[in-house]
Amino acid sequence: MIYAARRHATPEHGVAVVRIALPLTGIDDALGRARLFLLVGVAVAIAAAVAMAAFGTHLLTRPVRSLTEAALAMAGGNLAVHAPAQGTDETAQLGRALNRLSSELLSAIEELRDERDLLASILDGMNEGVLVTDGDARIVLANRALRGMTLVGEGSLGKSVIEVIRNASLQEALDRADTSSEAIVREVELSGLMPRKLLVRVSKLPSRKDRDRGANDRGLIAVFHDVTDLRRLETIRTDFVANVSHELRTPVTAISTAAETLLAGALGEPEEAAEFVDVIDRHAKRLRQLVDDLLDLSKIESKNYRLVLVEQDVIPVVGHVARLLDEAAKRRRVELRIERAEGPLPARVDRRAMEQVLMNLLDNATKYAGEGAHVTVSAQARAGGGVEIRVIDDGPGISPQHLGRIFERFYRVDAGRSRDLGGTGLGLSIVKHLVELMNGTIDVESTLGKGSTFTVRLPPTGERASRDRG
Ligand SMILES: Nc1ncnc2c1ncn2[C@@H]1O[C@H](COP(=O)(O)OP(=O)(O)OP(=O)(O)O)[C@@H](O)[C@H]1O
Ligand SMILES: [Mg+2]
Incomplete structure (x- = not known):
């Protein structure tokens, strides 16, 4: 509480006090x-x-x-x-x-990307296989050609070479290149699904100072050339020279021996002389046959050789050749039959070439089928147009390992027997070339002990004519 008091004095009333109290x-x-x-x-x-x-x-x-x-x-x-x-x-x-830094970086990255794409398309467009390994001997690049040559899959990256191409000679070349300053060149032979001969040149990748720790950390680059076809051609060429020399030597030796014997006195003995003259005659004929075949083959194989293809009925050609061979077939005790279509069988062929093809096939069939065999020559129209001529025999047949090679020059299943029969091994290669020059195909089917069938297919005349015009 708060208190207040005031004294108040007046004359009439005296002193008064006013007092108030407030809470x-x-x-x-x-x-x-x-x-x-x-x-x-x-x-x-x-x-x-x-x-x-x-x-x-x-x-x-x-x-x-x-x-x-x-x-x-x-x-x-x-x-x-x-x-x-x-x-x-x-x-x-x-x-x-x-922002400038990022745009410069962007264009530098784009340039690098373009360069990388260009390099990749160059590498993939190359005929040579290219393989690059890093310092840890892991594959970092295998171009398309290499993948084709070695069947190395896309998943080879990051693996070691021996894991994907199992070849000791290649591995040895890589190892040597790794420790050598010189490039190592090797010819490696890959076996397996796709046998190949590859010439490989292995060298160290150029040094990259920023990354390489030492000379041995540098990766390797191996460039592969496929020399399979080249080596095959070389083999064919050397075989050819060897075969020609061999084929020539036999009749030449026989002729010179017979001539020497005649000169040594056999001339005075008419009977003996006749025998030796016969030897000379037979071998001279064989020599001529061989030279003729070789000339034919080299002419046919030269790019300038042209046949005169004329549309004609092939039935008379078949009949003519069968008649020519009839005598030889009888002598060989082989029955020769002709099966031909009713109507004419028109095909665009060179008459002389067609005769040569049929002569060779019928000569082979009657020659190799053996006594008592049957040889049929059949000429029919093909279902899709064109003509099919088959020479079928029921002789000994040809085993599968020889079948793929009998169209090669000088290839004979039984060289001795074939030579005795007067063969040079050139007949079927001439046949194949001639059939192909007439735009046809030839193939053979054979079962050992059952016989062989050689089939020549010629294209429809209309199709060929329109192709000629085009
Ligand atoms: N019908 C056949 N039956 C069995 N073997 C055959 C038949 N035709 C060909 N051959 C085999 O194929 C080989 C090659 O035949 P090709 O006609 O090319 O040569 P060739 O007959 O030996 O000699 P050429 O025909 O030059 O006189 C023959 O040596 C023979 O072994
Ligand atoms: Mg022959």
Whole structure:
């Protein structure tokens, strides 16, 4: 409570005292309210100050944060992002520098990518196989030609060479090249599904100072040339020379021996002389046959050799050749039959070449089928057009290992027997060339003990004529 008293003196009434008393609770309340108001005001002011400070900082650091985000994205490989670069302040300048860097990086990467694609297409377009290994002897590149030559699959990357090409000679070349400053050249022979002869040149990759730890850390590059066909041709050529010499030597020796014997006195003995003259005659004929065949073959194989293809009925040609061979067939005790279609069988052929083909096939059939055999020559129209001539015998047949080779020059199943029968092994290769020059095909089917069938197929005349015009 609060008390107040005042003395009041007047002349008429004397002294009077006025006294009042008031309770203090109202003042306490008012003071409390004033204090609360003050506290709330101070708190709001502090909060506002903090918020304003935070907002100000945020505004100030935003460009720096954007720059950081852009730089991180670029570092992560995303060169498409753009750093903020508006304005003239330092952050804008930094942003522009960052953007220039990323666009230069982008065009450098594109250039590298183009170069890589160009290199890849050059490597894949090469006829030579290319194999590259790294310093740990793991395959890092195998181009398309190499995959074709060696049947190495796409999954060979990262493997060692011996895992994918099992060849000791190749491995030895790689090992030697690894320790040598010279290139190593080897001819390796791959067996298996696709036998191949490959000439390989292995050398060290050029040094890359930034990566290579030492000379032996450098990878290797091996370049492969497929020499399979080349070696085959070389073998054919050497075989050919050997065969020709051998074939020539036999009749030449026989002729010179017979002539020497005649000169040594046999001339005086008419009977003996006749025998030796007969030897000379037979071997001279054989020599002529051989030379004729060789000349025929070299003419036919030369690119300029042209046949005169005329559309004609092949039945008379078949009949003519069968008549020519009839005598020889009888002598060999072989029955020769002709099966021919009713009507004419037109084909575009060279008459002389066609006769030569049929002569060779019928001569072989009657010669190799043996006594008592049957030989049939059949001429029919093909279902899809064209003509099919088959020479069928029921002789001993040809075993599969020889079948694929009998069209090669000088190839004979039984050289001794064939030579005794007057054969040189050139007949079927001449036949094949001639048939192909007449746009036809020839193939053979044979079963040991049952006989052989040689089939010549000639294309339809219309088709050939239109192809000629085209
Ligand atoms: N019908 C056949 N039956 C069995 N073997 C055959 C038959 N035709 C060919 N041959 C075999 O194929 C080989 C090659 O025949 P090819 O006609 O080319 O030569 P050739 O008959 O020996 O000699 P040429 O025909 O030059 O006189 C023959 O030596 C023979 O062994
Ligand atoms: Mg023959």
